[in-house]
Amino acid sequence: xxxxxxxxxxxxxxxxxxxxxxxxxxxxxxxxxxxxxxxxxxxxxxxxxxxxxxxxxxxxxxxxxxxxxxxxxxxxxxxxxxxxxxxxxxxxxxxxxxxxxxxxxxxxxxxxxxxxxxxxxxxxxxxxxxxxxxxxxxxxxxxxxxxxxxxxxxxxxxxxxxxxxxxxxxxxxxxxxxxxxxxxxxxxxxxxxxxxxxxxxxxxxxxxxxxxxxxxxxxxxxxxxxxxxxxxxxxxxxxxxxxxxxxxxxxxxxxxxxxxxxxxxxxxxxxxxxxxxxxxxxxxxxxxxxxxxxxxxxxxxxxxxxxxxxxxxxxxxxxxxxxxxxxxxxxxxxxxxxxxxxxxxxxxxxxxxxxxxxxxxxxxxxxxxxxxxxxx
Amino acid sequence: xxxxxxxxxxxxxxxxxxxxxxxxxxxxxxxxxxxxxxxxxxxxxxxxxxxxxxxxxxxxxxxxxxxxxxxxxxxxxxxxxxxxxxxxxxxxxxxxxxxxxxxxxxxxxxxxxxxxxxxxxxxxxxxxxxxxxxxxxxxxxxxxxxxxxxxxxxxxxxxxxxxxxxxxxxxxxxxxxxxxxxxxxxxxxxxxxxxxxxxxxxxxxxxxxxxxxxxxxxxxxxxxxxxxxxxxxxxxxxxxxxxxxxxxxxxxxxxxxxxxxxxxxxxxxxxxxxxxxxxxxxxxxxxxxxxxxxxxxxxxxxxxxxxx
Numbered sequence: 016x017x018x019x020x021x022x023x024x025x026x027x028x029x030x031x032x033x034x035x036x037x038x039x040x041x042x043x044x045x046x047x048x049x050x051x052x053x054x055x056x057x058x059x060x061x062x063x064x065x066x067x068x069x070x071x072x073x074x075x076x077x078x079x080x081x082x083x084x085x086x087x088x089x090x091x092x093x094x095x096x097x098x099x100x101x102x103x104x105x106x107x108x109x110x111x112x113x114x115x116x117x118x119x120x121x122x123x124x125x126x127x128x129x130x131x132x133x134x135x136x137x138x139x140x141x142x143x144x145x146x147x148x149x150x151x152x153x154x155x156x157x158x159x160x161x162x163x164x165x166x167x168x169x170x171x172x173x174x175x176x177x178x179x180x181x182x183x184x185x186x187x188x189x190x191x192x193x194x195x196x197x198x199x200x201x202x203x204x205x206x207x208x209x210x211x212x213x214x215x216x217x218x219x220x221x222x223x224x225x226x227x228x229x230x231x232x233x234x235x236x237x238x239x240x241x242x243x244x245x246x247x248x249x250x251x252x253x254x255x256x257x258x259x260x261x262x263x264x265x266x267x268x269x270x271x272x273x274x275x276x277x278x279x280x281x282x283x284x285x286x287x288x289x290x291x292x293x294x295x296x297x298x299x300x301x302x303x304x305x306x307x308x309x310x311x312x313x314x315x316x317x318x319x320x321x322x323x324x325x326x327x328x329x330x331x332x333x334x335x336x337x338x339x340x341x342x343x344x345x346x347x348x349x350x351x352x353x354x355x356x357x358x359x360x361x362x363x364x365x366x367x368x369x370x371x372x373x374x375x376x377x378x379x380x381x382x383x384x385x386x387x388x389x390x391x
Numbered sequence: 392x393x394x395x396x397x398x399x400x401x402x403x404x405x406x407x408x409x410x411x412x413x414x415x416x417x418x419x420x421x422x423x424x425x426x427x428x429x430x431x432x433x434x435x436x437x438x439x440x441x442x443x444x445x446x447x448x449x450x451x452x453x454x455x456x457x458x459x460x461x462x463x464x465x466x467x468x469x470x471x472x473x474x475x476x477x478x479x480x481x482x483x484x485x486x487x488x489x490x491x492x493x494x495x496x497x498x499x500x501x502x503x504x505x506x507x508x509x510x511x512x513x514x515x516x517x518x519x520x521x522x523x524x525x526x527x528x529x530x531x532x533x534x535x536x537x538x539x540x541x542x543x544x545x546x547x548x549x550x551x552x553x554x555x556x557x558x559x560x561x562x563x564x565x566x567x568x569x570x571x572x573x574x575x576x577x578x579x580x581x582x583x584x585x586x587x588x589x590x591x592x593x594x595x596x597x598x599x600x601x602x603x604x605x606x607x608x609x610x611x612x613x614x615x616x617x618x619x620x621x622x623x624x625x626x627x628x629x630x631x632x633x634x635x636x637x638x639x640x641x642x643x644x645x646x647x648x649x650x651x652x653x654x655x656x657x658x659x660x661x662x663x664x665x666x667x668x669x670x671x672x673x674x675x676x677x678x679x680x681x682x683x684x685x686x687x688x689x690x691x692x693x694x695x696x697x698x699x
Contacts, residue, residue: 158686186671341516348509352502
């Protein structure tokens with residue numbers, strides 16, 4: 016028993032991954048038309064953030080209310096590249112300065128700012144999508160965790176960053192597109208991303224990337240690092256006294272979460288075709304936490320289901336009863352904290368898994384039901 | 392950036408912006424006092440703090456309408472009644488929320504944060520359904536309109552002065568309650584050592600509930616005061632929440648004096664920068680400086696010496 020849970024994949028994990036893979040790669044694409052599939056692709060981009068949050072918050076006990084910042088940074092990096100590609104001198108011939116993005120022209124800019132220049136290169140952009148959020152997370156992480164700031168203070172300060180970045184993006188509309196964001200994105204290296212075919216391809220690319228992130232997350236959780244993270248969450252001082260550098264582990268996991276969020280943001284831009292500050296600020300950042308909490312803050316697979324379910328509910332509820340959605344979301348926040356703190360994964364582990372193992376004669380069984388208490 | 396203005400103009404600008412900063416300071420103090428009680432003393436993160444303020448503002452709006460309809464003779468005085476009603480309404484809601492929600496979550500501060508965020512969403516939707524999505528404004532009594540000329544270049548609005556007086560009054564009242572009443576003594580004892588406070592016979596559960604209620608009540612009064620300088624909408628509370636938390640954290644969470652000092656420095660910095668830069672850049676710079684200082688000195692400006 017002890018040895019089997021040390022393995023990278025237990026039988027249960029393999030089953031869980033397989034079921035999720037079947038749902039994402041086969042069931043959803045077959046069951047949905049291309050518009051709905053694109054919507055679910057959008058939801059899956061939030062799942063990147065939620066998986067990162069499971070690592071930071073569920074395993075590490077670090078609640079970041081600024082994941083929208085990293086999602087946004089990744090998304091904006093990708094959007095800048097796509098915007099530059101869309102703003103050829105030919106496409107923008109009617110502008111007073113052809114060849115620069117339209118919103119710059121509207122704001123009386125006559126030349127491309129120097130920090131936009133590198134985004135002409137796809138290679139640079141792909142690195143930046145991950146690197147920019149990670150560097151940003153590194154700065155925040157080093158400053159905060161080295162001084163042993165954590166818990167509630169960390170949450171408030173990351174939330175402040177979400178506020179700052181939103182105000183900055185909206186205020187500097189000549190450089191960032193302002194409150195409308197960067198819109199009217201057309202092609203990726205000459206490949207039109209607006210067609211239905213392209214959207215389907217992007218959905219599968221997105222799902223593939225998500226599984227890559229899930230595998231990394233699984234590896235981290237099962238490695239020594241993952242065990243240390245949980246130890247730190249529960250008894251930080253003891254881990255420190257055992258000679259481990261607690262801050263470095265926290266910084267690493269926070270940066271990893273930021274990298275996932277950045278990739279998610281870039282895929283969001285590609286699939287949805289725009290990026291705007293409404294995806295960066297306080298409200299989306301805290302909503303991303305609820306995706307993770309609904310799925311179960313300790314379960315990486317649960318986070319994916321959480322992101323899918325909450326967003327699907329959001330879309331269908333706000334289509335038919337817009338005024339009910341906020342009530343529902345508010346109730347969800349309260350319920351997930353007070354009634355089922357381990358989310359869907361907790362419900363599954365407590366109620367469904369034992370019955371399933373009974374059904375299969377206990378073969379998958381000895382199902383260790385993780386009676387873990389919620390973080391903090 | 393100063394060369395375009397003459398010396399006397401610069402003086403007037405600084406005086407006017409300084410005064411605008413003082414009003415902003417009063418606003419920050421009003422917002423932060425309730426939070427300083429709840430977050431500073433109890434360690435509870437109440438993300439619905441803004442919505443408690445908005446509740447006070449809506450109560451004031453209703454009171455002003457009631458007075459205009461039924462008691463037009465004493466309309467000038469309605470505000471004082473409204474403030475008391477706002478305190479009672481927000482305080483009562485606070486007591487209820489503590490009983491229904493917060494008391495189950497004292498050991499999980501991050502979960503409190505999420506649950507109260509959910510509460511704030513629900514309250515926002517309730518306000519929207521009851522009062523409509525549009526912002527409402529109250530009719531200000533005549534004696535609060537207009538402005539006082541100080542010199543021929545400097546004028547100060549009377550409602551601004553009123554809000555400042557109010558902020559001072561409420562700060563003094565909170566100070567008195569915190570440091571001179573038996574409730575304050577119990578709150579401070581609990582925040583220093585809960586187990587011991589319990590052991591010497593303080594009813595910690597009741598004190599917690601009362602503290603949360605009073606904190607929310609103060610928020611309601613703050614919201615009531617805001618109606619004098621701006622209009623009220625269902626989502627207005629959310630705009631304040633980051634500022635308010637930063638003010639409290641920057642001041643050093645457990646220190647009332649720190650809260651006031653940080654409200655003063657943040658508001659003055661922001662309003663003076665606002666004149667020379669665009670509003671959004673002033674805000675960004677202020678927040679960045681505050682966050683930067685917090686990264687270097689996480690415990691905030693003022694700290695209580697406590698043995699952990």
